[in-house]
Amino acid sequence: MTTPSNHWPSDFVGRIREQFPQTADDFIQALDFQARVSVRLNKQKYRSAPNLAPVPWANQACFLDERPVFALDPLWHAGAYYVQEASSMFLEQAFNQVNVEGPKMVLDLCAAPGGKSTHLNSLIQDDDLLVSNEVIRSRVPILIENLTKWGHSNFVVSNSDAKQFGELGALFDVLVIDAPCSGEGLFRRDPEAANEWSPENAKLCSVRQRRILAESWPALKQGGYLIYSTCTFNPAENEENLDWLRSQGGFESVRIPLQDEWNIDELEHNGIYGYRFLPHKVKGEGFFISVLKKTEETTAVRFPKKFKTRLQRPASLPNGWIQTTENKIFFQHNDQLKFIPAAWEREILLLFEKLNLVKGGTHFGTLKKKDILPEHELAMLNERVSEAFELLELTQEDALKYLARDNFQLQLSGKNWQLAAFAGTPLGFVKNLGTRFNNYYPKEWRLRMQDRGNSGLWYRR
Ligand SMILES: C[S@@+](CC[C@H](N)C(=O)[O-])C[C@H]1O[C@@H](n2cnc3c(N)ncnc32)[C@H](O)[C@@H]1O
CATH class of the missing domain: 3.40.50.150 (Vaccinia Virus protein VP39)
Structure with missing residues (x-):
């Protein structure tokens, strides 16, 4: 315009x-x-470099020839790039x-x-x-x-x-x-x-x-x-x-x-x-x-000797869900299992007490009776979680149905929790119930676009 x-x-x-x-x-x-459309890639999720004009001052970014409908690209939902x-x-x-x-x-x-x-x-x-x-x-x-x-x-x-x-x-x-x-x-x-x-x-x-x-x-x-x-x-x-x-x-x-x-x-x-x-x-x-x-002198932050907040350690952790555990502190908040980077515990506790911290850690699982349900944040991590969960590769059409939480059929075999994926990149969890499956894509993030015609993928040319 x-x-x-x-x-x-x-x-x-x-x-x-x-x-x-x-x-x-x-x-x-x-x-x-109009300015040109450009995207910045998340190299840990989007692995092959597209053959497009690079943004010269950014390492992992390129200009697109035109603006596609990004919402129709499963990789956009997966965090493989940011527009x-x-x-x-x-x-x-x-x-x-x-x-x-x-x-x-x-x-x-x-x-x-x-x-x-x-x-x-x-x-x-x-x-x-x-x-x-x-x-x-x-x-x-x-x-x-x-x-x-x-x-x-x-x-x-x-x-x-x-x-x-x-x-x-x-x-x-x-x-x-x-x-x-x-x-x-x-x-x-x-x-x-x-x-x-x-x-x-x-x-x-x-x-x-x-x-x-x-x-x-x-x-x-x-x-x-x-x-x-x-x-x-x-x-x-x-x-x-x-x-x-x-x-x-x-x-x-x-x-x-x-x-x-x-x-x-x-x-x-x-x-x-x-x-x-x-x-x-x-x-x-x-x-x-x-x-x-x-350049001016500053006064370092004084951390309290004791924080009011206590991180309750979970009784047990699910096996193999998270690859590196040494650098993390795992804790339980009500039924939620979370972790924070161990090196920043003091700082994060300080922020909990002094600010309105609305997300202070990765919520990777939720306790439900004797089970632990994997959370969507776990599916989104760049740290590969696929050793514990098989990848279930979807077509673009099925991936969009999954992201929209539509009712549809999938041929599932194998373990009950699987990671729905597109082009090898996880989209979220499904649970195989034998004859059908449960879709664990977050309701609040679901794809709301009904008309999904002509959904070209800009990186497949
Ligand atoms: C230019 S936008 C930020 C865009 C963002 N950094 C990004 O790259 O996506 C400015 C942001 O400042 C926030 N903002 C508005 N009033 C503010 C205030 N008084 N103090 C701090 N932030 C404010 C707005 O809500 C808005 O998210």
Whole structure:
């Protein structure tokens, strides 16, 4: 869809002309063209590299020739890739500048629906911990769904305010703030976004961003990194906000090495470097990102001698469901069996007590009488669970029926719990009852699309 350029708000066009006097016409014209569709792959689930143009600044991402109906691709539901516009994937280059010794704790403060969080989960090491936070309660379920499907177990999800993080003290090595903004960079994807734009709204965004920055800043350790991004071009929401942050604390700006052919715009504002993705120069959406290294001294978090929360150890564990057990702490909460990464027990308990932690561990099984039912989170793990469960390979048509929880027949033999799979990637559990089977795909995630005609798979060409 295109919107004639004279439909953009005149105050916005005026500011763009001031901000980019040489290239404003190209800039504004480019807003009438859609950005290219791109996906970021989960290498642990999607194994063969597609023969498509790579996103140059991200290791596992490519541009698609057109937008398929992703909902009709079982691999999309399985967390084998995440549909994300390319500019945001530059987070990877920003994250590459992080130079911290030992296991890291990373906070993604404004995380829903999870584009940056799933990316961060791929970028961090297995012994790091990602705290993915979303303050708006109604946006938390999609964040949990996307992270769960992405298949790592070294993340927790919270629903807290920036201030609650600041009050913890300096706990984090990396703080990612992908701030709510006036969204100018999204005008070409969603021309409606332009209707919501006004100078007053942009000003409100800037004030809110300063509050988020100031309140969460104490949560970052000395020597830690702030990665700040928005999807707007407005200096008042970008470099000027970071300049203002100097009044709150000490930092140095970190430059990100660029390649000319990326066409990314580096700006420098009072010693702060920022990276802009302009619509007439890149295939992705409009985006801004900057990296700051905290230099001021901070007070380390004081952990309580005793936590109020106790992790009740389960009486027994199911055999062979989880391959590596040494690095995990298993616990039981009511009838739920869960685990957390053992190395982060203290930190996770602290978050349980101080924040609204809505997902603090991997729920892999549920006790039912004398049985343990495997949970969907177990099916989604990148750690292979297929040694304990046979894979039941489905056709695309049956896979979609499975994902929709339709009534349909399958030829089943073998063990009673099996992992329904597509292209070798698990979709979820089925239980073989002899003449029929039970579908354990989560009801709340089920595919609701009725019309499933013409469902091409973009990677099979
Ligand atoms: C740009 S979006 C985040 C997109 C996400 N990082 C991703 O890559 O998928 C900004 C997020 O900030 C959240 N938000 C809104 N108001 C906020 C506030 N006052 N403090 C923190 N986050 C806020 C929004 O709910 C939204 O999820």
